[in-house]
Amino acid sequence: MIKATIKLLLLILWLTLCVILLWFIKKTKNRIWRDNFCNFGFSGVCSIIGLVIKVEGELEQRRPLLLVSNHISYLDVMILGAKTTAHFTPKSEMAKWPVISTICRVLDSVFIERSVDRIKESRAKIIAALGKGEVLSLFPEGTTGDGRHLLPFKSSLFSIAEQKIMTDVGECELLIQPAVITYTSIGSLPIDSTQWPDIAWYGDMVLAPHVWQLLKLGRIDAKLTLLPAVTMSQFAGRKELAAYCFNETAQVLQARY
Numbered sequence: 001m002i003k004a005t006i007k008l009l010l011l012i013l014w015l016t017l018c019v020i021l022l023w024f025i026k027k028t029k030n031r032i033w034r035d036n037f038c039n040f041g042f043s044g045v046c047s048i049i050g051l052v053i054k055v056e057g058e059l060e061q062r063r064p065l066l067l068v069s070n071h072i073s074y075l076d077v078m079i080l081g082a083k084t085t086a087h088f089t090p091k092s093e094m095a096k097w098p099v100i101s102t103i104c105r106v107l108d109s110v111f112i113e114r115s116v117d118r119i120k121e122s123r124a125k126i127i128a129a130l131g132k133g134e135v136l137s138l139f140p141e142g143t144t145g146d147g148r149h150l151l152p153f154k155s156s157l158f159s160i161a162e163q164k165i166m167t168d169v170g171e172c173e174l175l176i177q178p179a180v181i182t183y184t185s186i187g188s189l190p191i192d193s194t195q196w197p198d199i200a201w202y203g204d205m206v207l208a209p210h211v212w213q214l215l216k217l218g219r220i221d222a223k224l225t226l227l228p229a230v231t232m233s234q235f236a237g238r239k240e241l242a243a244y245c246f247n248e249t250a251q252v253l254q255a256r257y
Contacts, residue, residue: 004215010048015103018044022106031133035085038107042081050219051078057226059084060177064130064165065229068158068245069179070253071139072147073201075214075222076181081107083224084179086137089126110136123160130165130174137179140242147183147200148193148257150250155242161232177229178245180252185221225252 018041025037046053059065067086069076080086088109095101095111104111110129112122129136140153164171183191183199191199198217201210214220227248235241 001216004212007048007050007215008212011045014041014044014048019103019106026106026108034108039082039085042078046078046082049075049078049215050217051075052219052221053079053083054221054223055083055226056223057228059135059226060175060229062175062229063133063135064167064172065135065175065177066126066130066160067135067137067177067179068140068153069137070150070181070249071141071144072181072183073144073199074207074211075183075199075220076139079181079222079224080137080179084135084137084226086135087129089122089136089138108134119156119159126160127163127165130160131167133167140245144200144202146202147196150246150253153242153246155239158238158242158245161241162238173231173233175229175231176241176245178227178248180225180227180249182223182225182253182256183220184223184256185219187218188221223256227252 018037022034022037022041025033028034045051067080067084069080077088080088087107088104089112090104090109092111092113094104108129110125112125113119126136126138138157140157141151142154142157143151145151158176161174161176165174185191186195186198197205198210198213199220201207230241230244232238232241235244
């Protein structure tokens with residue numbers, strides 16, 4: 001109880017400081033400074049929570065680049081933020097959430113509509129950001145899962161890869177890199193079936209109580225696996241590309257669990 005309270009207070013102070021400093025850093029328009037500070041800020045959050053991350057593989061250096069990852073918890077954002085330079089694509093409803101919306105905006109997140117009738121608008125926002133050289137991350141499941149079962153990847157979100165991206169050096173084919181997040185242990189012991197709801201945030205779980213319970217857990221070990229990047233030209237279409245990313249992600253998860 002006391003440790004969780006201390007963690008919560010440290011998180012509030014750390015996030016407040018980081019948001020203020022990042023706002024000033026963004027004024028310099030120096031992308032390297034911004035990205036490095038974001039890594040530093042997210043790493044600080046992970047340290048406070050007790051989240052220890054191992055990385056397997058490397059982030060693709062070519063651009064434009066889209067990371068596609070499985071989605072289990074809000075912790076996924078901390079992992080990607082600490083270990084990659086990816087910007088996030090939260091659902092549009094989060095633009096109205098207190099505090100979180102401010103953090104998303106200062107992080108240059110791209111709010112997107114996930115409904116079928118607004119997917120073109122969302123795609124245009126993502127393409128524009130990719131064209132500026134930003135690395136974006138996308139959760140193709142469309143929502144969080146229970147941590148044990150991978151949800152189907154929505155092929156409509158892969159339609160971004162069907163066209164060339166206009167960049168400073170001309171039209172380029174989009175690179176898609178699968179990223180797989182796994183949570184392996186709590187307090188140095190393997191996660192059992194009763195503990196998954198403490199890590200995974202899904203369904204109708206309320207955020208605040210879940211975060212409070214998470215802060216009580218102690219050390220959490222996780223792994224980020226970065227698989228080789230692919231392009232649309234290697235596949236017959238977006239459905240085949242989505243299926244490939246799903247299968248590659250599922251294989252890594254099956255090997256871990």
